[in-house]
Amino acid sequence: MAVPKRKVSRARRDKRRSNVWKLDAPTLVKCPQCGELKVPHRVCGSCGYYNGKEVIKKEA
Numbered sequence: 001m002a003v004p005k006r007k008v009s010r011a012r013r014d015k016r017r018s019n020v021w022k023l024d025a026p027t028l029v030k031c032p033q034c035g036e037l038k039v040p041h042r043v044c045g046s047c048g049y050y051n052g053k054e055v056i057k058k059e060a
Helices: 010-021
Strands: none
Touching: none
16 A cells, blocks of 8 residues: 655645635626626526526516
8 A cells, every 4th residue: 555655744735735725706797688707507696687588577
């Protein structure tokens, strides 16, 4: 079985794990119906449209 020959230092170990903690800003696109920013492939929260069709009834 593979066994490490030397101890991996905390700095080396944590460098390898550092990419897990990165935060990404969410991708936003303009809604073609109302122009508000929304998450792609989701119903628009302000107008209720998705793919050119009204999915949720919203009052203006």
